Amino acid sequence: MGRTPTGQTREQVFQLMRERLLAGQPPTVREVQEAFGFRSVQTARAHLEALVSEGRLEKQSGRARGYRLADAAVLLSGADRIAPPRLVPLLGRVAAGAFGLAVEDLEGYLPVQSDRVGANEELFGLRVRGESMRDAGILPGDIVIVWRLPSVEDGAIVVALVGEEATIKRLRRRGDRIELHPANPDYEVMTPDPDALQVLGRVIEVRRYLD
Incomplete structure (x- = not known):
């Protein structure tokens, strides 16, 4: 099986984070690693930090579950948007x-x-x-x-x-x-x-x- 392109994997990581955060269950970096089968926790962290750089996630320092959706509106469907919880x-x-x-x-x-x-x-x-x-x-x-x-x-x-x-x-x-x-x-x-x-x-x- 071919390797999944980095951009596609990152989008999958974002969708996982979005679903978990909207449900009030923020995952740890290690949980993201395990969910995608990454060989190291650094790979999961790199994807999350890239999403922060893109403005899609925000990070609260000093917390194991410190990621949250950015304050920009979250797209639900069409033009309907709500702020993240x-x-x-x-x-x-x-x-x-x-x-x-x-x-x-x-x-x-x-x-x-x-x-x-x-x-x-x-x-x-x-x-x-x-x-x-x-x-x-x-x-x-x-x-x-x-x-x-x-x-x-x-x-x-x-x-x-x-x-x-x-x-x-x-x-x-x-x-x-x-x-x-x-x-x-x-x-x-x-x-x-x-x-x-x-x-x-x-x-x-x-x-x-x-x-």
Whole structure:
């Protein structure tokens, strides 16, 4: 069997990367090597670096799975184009009830397709426990996608930090006072000391996975 031309192989490498990245499963260089049966990992790396030079991939230094689709639109069909999804960290859990200890244990990464925030804005995901936001459609086990912001508008659903404890609530301003409102009548409104309160960000998406 003849040897596959370099350009054709590189296109196949790009298609593999595109499919895996759009699925939120970025491969390592070694996984690319194994997928194509390259004799050395350097061959796989050379193809990936060439795709970076062509502007089709971007590389984040210091990460084993640091390649992503370039910010240029990804061709889907005809003239329809969408921006590639971003991989955002899934960090521990947040209480939707009483305050819970704010833990930022990295559980993995989530693909997020959002045109609501800029490319340089920070997003992160958190798992929800507790039922205080039940009537807002946020249930135990859900994942919320949070846009990290130092302050948010009145009425936004936020992740707020008080001391070392975090919670998810709807923020209301009452003069100089900030109230954290549940969406469940079984829970009380929280009125933390403003000096101890830090808004981590605004919830922009809720995800639920069915068994």
